[in-house]
Amino acid sequence: MHDIRAIRENPEAFDAGLARRGLAPMSAEILALDADRRARINAAEEAKAEQNRASKETGAAKARGDEAEFERLRALIGDSKAQIAAMMAEAEALDRQLNDLLMTIPNLPLDSVPDGEDETDNVEIRRWGEPRALDFPPLEHFDIPGVKPGMDFATAAKLSGSRFVVLSGGVARIHRALAQFMLDMHIDKHGLTETWTPVLVLSDMMLGTGQLPKFGEDSYQTREGWWLIPTAEVTLTNTVHGDLVEHATLPRRMVGHSQCFRSEAGSAGRDTSGMLRQHQFEKVEMVSITDAENGLAEHERMTKCAEAVLEALGLPYRTVALCTGDMGFGARITHDLEVWLPGQDTYREISSVSYVGDFQARRMNARYRPEGGGKPEFVHTLNGSGLAVGRTLIAVLENGQQADGSVELPAVLHPYLGGAIRLGRDGSLA
RNA sequence: GGAGACGUGGCCGAGUGGUCGAAGGCACACCCCUGCUAAGGGUGCAGGCGGGAAACCGCCUCGAGGGUUCGAAUCCCUUCGUCUCCGCCA
Numbered sequence: 001m002h003d004i005r006a007i008r009e010n011p012e013a014f015d016a017g018l019a020r021r022g023l024a025p026m027s028a029e030i031l032a033l034d035a036d037r038r039a040r041i042n043a044a045e046e047a048k049a050e051q052n053r054a055s056k057e058t059g060a061a062k063a064r065g066d067e068a069e070f071e072r073l074r075a076l077i078g079d080s081k082a083q084i085a086a087m088m089a090e091a092e093a094l095d096r097q098l099n100d101l102l103m104t105i106p107n108l109p110l111d112s113v114p115d116g117e118d119e120t121d122n123v124e125i126r127r128w129g130e131p132r133a134l135d136f137p138p139l140e141h142f143d144i145p146g147v148k149p150g151m152d153f154a155t156a157a158k159l160s161g162s163r164f165v166v167l168s169g170g171v172a173r174i175h176r177a178l179a180q181f182m183l184d185m186h187i188d189k190h191g192l193t194e195t196w197t198p199v200l201v202l203s204d205m206m207l208g209t210g211q212l213p214k215f216g217e218d219s220y221q222t223r224e225g226w227w228l229i230p231t232a233e234v235t236l237t238n239t240v241h242g243d244l245v246e247h248a249t250l251p252r253r254m255v256g257h258s259q260c261f262r263s264e265a266g267s268a269g270r271d272t273s274g275m276l277r278q279h280q281f282e283k284v285e286m287v288s289i290t291d292a293e294n295g296l297a298e299h300e301r302m303t304k305c306a307e308a309v310l311e312a313l314g315l316p317y318r319t320v321a322l323c324t325g326d327m328g329f330g331a332r333i334t335h336d337l338e339v340w341l342p343g344q345d346t347y348r349e350i351s352s353v354s355y356v357g358d359f360q361a362r363r364m365n366a367r368y369r370p371e372g373g374g375k376p377e378f379v380h381t382l383n384g385s386g387l388a389v390g391r392t393l394i395a396v397l398e399n400g401q402q403a404d405g406s407v408e409l410p411a412v413l414h415p416y417l418g419g420a421i422r423l424g425r426d427g428s429l430a
Numbered sequence: 431g432g433a434g435a436c437g438u439g440g441c442c443g444a445g446u447g448g449u450c451g452a453a454g455g456c457a458c459a460c461c462c463c464u465g466c467u468a469a470g471g472g473u474g475c476a477g478g479c480g481g482g483a484a485a486c487c488g489c490c491u492c493g494a495g496g497g498u499u500c501g502a503a504u505c506c507c508u509u510c511g512u513c514u515c516c517g518c519c520a
Contacts, residue, residue, distance in 0.1 A: 041480055045489040052489085058500040059448050074500045095479085244440055244477085246457090369440070373459045373475075376440090
């Protein structure tokens with residue numbers, strides 16, 4: 001959420017930021033609403049202050065036994081009560097209206113973010129690794145002979161419909177190994193704190209991280225009102241929801257492995273083959289809570305943490321700076337990692353690392369007391385995949401595929417696979 | 431699921447109708463003393479919103495929502511959460 005004071009102080013900058021996102025100016029509408037709101041608050045509060053004074057006098061009259069004066073004041077207050085209540089209600093309604101409007105406006109990009117309309121305007125920052133030269137036509141993951149026995153979309157469709165998968169045997173174990181490997185790496189080498197969270201959350205949490213109120217149709221909600229998290233960003237970030245934390249506890253660096261649930265509304269027909277885009281998938285997610293000063297540096301650090309996983313697995317990738325038109329709702333700057341998928345002969349997103357600034361913190365009311373005391377300030381939040389497990393599985397399978405239909409597996413995974421080094425053509429680990 | 435207790439400031443914890451936004455302690459900030467792996471003394475210190483150049487003033491907030499009352503942290507109702515006991519259960 002945006003700071004109304006910042007908009008008031010510099011409406012041009014606000015509108016310019018929106019324009020970079022391809023949005024029409026909004027400051028005039030916002031400031032008009034804000035002015036109206038403040039006028040009403042003022043009027044209501046003055047009336048209320050008057051009533052409070054009268055009430056005190058009433059008490060004083062009662063105390064000294066002046067019944068006539070007591071009754072006179074009592075009647076006076078009684079008369080104005082409904083009117084003041086109405087004024088307060090009006091002021092509150094406008095306050096809510098402004099708040100509701102602000103909740104729907106996306107974060108503004110940093111100056112360093114490249115301008116652009118869609119993913120074609122994203123800017124490659126760096127590239128790591130060389131796609132392996134193959135002397136056979138590479139297959140997509142679901143067509144690799146060694147993968148087929150352990151990746152069953154038909155059975156999943158029977159169980160749950162489209163965009164689900166049943167993994168079994170060697171493939172299932174590689175999938176699990178990947179999640180464990182990523183967690184261990186972030187915990188042991190990157191110093192993140194392992195954090196396990198619920199996958200069902202209250203609406204307030206979805207509002208806090210920005211999935212609501214605008215993107216409710218992208219997620220699932222239970223009859224009881226809980227939401228299934230589309231990413232552990234929601235739970236990890238909201239761990240500080242409503243809190244005033246000690247500055248000494250920052251930065252808080254968390255990593256969690258969770259199921260993620262997405263309705264994929266609006267992506268009908270896209271990536272329908274294979275397990276690239278599922279309603280349910282696993283992700284190892286990183287979240288950092290920092291102070292205002294260290295947020296941007298943390299973004300670099302987090303990006304490197306994600307890159308380190310791909311490098312350890314020997315998967316070629318490129319790091320891309322998302323342009324203004326391709327960034328998510330809450331981000332001020334986002335770096336995507338795209339992994340090489342030989343079966344698709346292209347790089348595909350496998351991680352997205354975003355610096356959110358205080359945008360989510362305002363929604364969550366999450367603050368810290370600055371060093372040396374003083375007024376609380378909003379924390380800054382960051383989130384990044386480290387990595388999407390299902391997509392990493394795809395990448396490992398496609399990049400490791402051999403001419404004979406087996407798959408060579410990255411050395412760092414061997415200890416997690418009981419020493420196995422390949423997925424055989426028959427789908428078993430060996 | 432049944433019964434009971436509780437939910438107060440960054441934290442702990444008093445407070446049962448007005449002078450309470452709230453004692454005391456801890457933490458924190460500044461100052462003094464002292465001197466070294468520590469202590470003592472003093473002062474300050476809830477948050478949000480609105481007004482004001484500022485000093486400062488006002489409004490709201492004692493889990494949340496509603497009610498009673500001239501007046502509610504305090505009484506009533508609803509609701510959420512936590513804890514304890516019982517039941518059940520991975």
